[in-house]
Amino acid sequence: ANGIVRPKGYNVSWHVNPEIEKHHFGNSHPMKPWRLTLSKGLIMSYGMHAAMDTFVTRQATEEEMRDFHTEDYLEYLKTAKVAMPDDDTPMPYNLGGSDCPVFEGLFNYCSMYSGASIDAARKLCNNESDIAINWSGGLHHAKKAEASGFCYANDIVLAILQILRKYPRVLYVDIDVHHGDGVEEAFWSTDRVMTLSIHKYDGLSFFPGTGDLERTGPPDENNPGAHHALNVPLSDGINDEQYIWLFKTLVGKCVERFRPNAIVLQCGADSLAGDRLGRFNVQVQGHGACVAYCKSLKIPLMLVGGGGYTPRNVARAWAHETSIAIGCDQTIDPIIPMHTPYRSHFRHETLFPTLEQILGDPRPNRNTPKKLDDIVQHVTEQLRFVNA
Numbered sequence: 001a002n003g004i005v006r007p008k009g010y011n012v013s014w015h016v017n018p019e020i021e022k023h024h025f026g027n028s029h030p031m032k033p034w035r036l037t038l039s040k041g042l043i044m045s046y047g048m049h050a051a052m053d054t055f056v057t058r059q060a061t062e063e064e065m066r067d068f069h070t071e072d073y074l075e076y077l078k079t080a081k082v083a084m085p086d087d088d089t090p091m092p093y094n095l096g097g098s099d100c101p102v103f104e105g106l107f108n109y110c111s112m113y114s115g116a117s118i119d120a121a122r123k124l125c126n127n128e129s130d131i132a133i134n135w136s137g138g139l140h141h142a143k144k145a146e147a148s149g150f151c152y153a154n155d156i157v158l159a160i161l162q163i164l165r166k167y168p169r170v171l172y173v174d175i176d177v178h179h180g181d182g183v184e185e186a187f188w189s190t191d192r193v194m195t196l197s198i199h200k201y202d203g204l205s206f207f208p209g210t211g212d213l214e215r216t217g218p219p220d221e222n223n224p225g226a227h228h229a230l231n232v233p234l235s236d237g238i239n240d241e242q243y244i245w246l247f248k249t250l251v252g253k254c255v256e257r258f259r260p261n262a263i264v265l266q267c268g269a270d271s272l273a274g275d276r277l278g279r280f281n282v283q284v285q286g287h288g289a290c291v292a293y294c295k296s297l298k299i300p301l302m303l304v305g306g307g308g309y310t311p312r313n314v315a316r317a318w319a320h321e322t323s324i325a326i327g328c329d330q331t332i333d334p335i336i337p338m339h340t341p342y343r344s345h346f347r348h349e350t351l352f353p354t355l356e357q358i359l360g361d362p363r364p365n366r367n368t369p370k371k372l373d374d375i376v377q378h379v380t381e382q383l384r385f386v387n388a
């Protein structure tokens, strides 16, 4: 009735668990797992779940998480206690500060979103999915023994390690507004994973402060990882036209040189205009065009979430990107269905509000055509060293 049909001979799997959404980082913390509830409500009100294999995910086992994280760190994560309001004794592993608070059910939260990404990766390896989706994952800052930037366990690294059991090469692409430093660091010294992160970079304070153009892997040419970590530092206000051009040009060149067997795309929605923490003018259409381009390459594709701090726009983007995965993006009605849960939270009734509707006053675009050309040229030079 709603025109959503399962694509023939093409499988999309959706890995979800309502348990994950129930966790709270604290009232003033910008990370709201509730945005997953809003996204899922929108995806389901369009009936998109009928066109996917839906899996309610499980917790990753500790053994699975030890693929990347240390035993000590996992042990601490499991037993860390929520601090009393007046207790400011520092905790190890960068836990307990304002970015990475210890909250009720923390280990459950981490193992749930990690389990979803591991399951999604296995679906790709079994050829049971062409695209596997985990909107609750994408927590790209976590290190092997350290929490960072709202991320405690690195589900992306765990998923890529799964894929590497089956396939020789994985391309990781990260469109979150922040630098994907944890994934970059994990695969810094290997030529089996190429990482490409697009992000805001100002050389000083914007988190995490790394990801300049010159950072392309280990400086030692004999290290296999040399030239396999690519970074695209941008300034405030980049628009759809520029972003889509950059994305297609760079990902196209990476695929041509590196010939990955699978692509993992981190779809952090804080690169959207109007995000509480972001600075770009990318719209739902431009963000989605990145997903559509990756799908068009016909390489096994994993989609994970990431940042995204204005929940109504996160839900729009991830619902639109789900529709692209199953191929109904051109046929669904952009007017948000009347029966969508929390419909009034969306403020504007369309999936694609205009920049004026999102921002009021536009944010000045600080990215010149020359800057973008320099980036493409620099990345192209790095890729000359890559020969898969």
Ligand code: ZLV
Binding pocket: 028, 029, 030, 098, 099, 138, 139, 140, 141, 149, 150, 151, 176, 178, 179, 207, 268, 270, 277, 306, 307, 308
């Ligand atoms: O979207 O934070 O700037 C993936 C992701 O990439 C910082 N943190 C740290 C470094 C020292 N500071 C200050 C501590 C901030 C305290 C709490 C906030 C609270 C309210 C509003 C905004 C923030 C905040 N924190 C904004 N930016 C930060 C970053 C971390 C960004 C993580 C992005 C995660 C999920």
Ligand code: CA
Binding pocket: 174, 175, 176, 177, 178, 179, 180, 197, 198, 199
């Ligand atoms: Ca990024």
Ligand code: ZN
Binding pocket: 176, 177, 178, 268, 270, 306, 307, 308
């Ligand atoms: Zn982010």
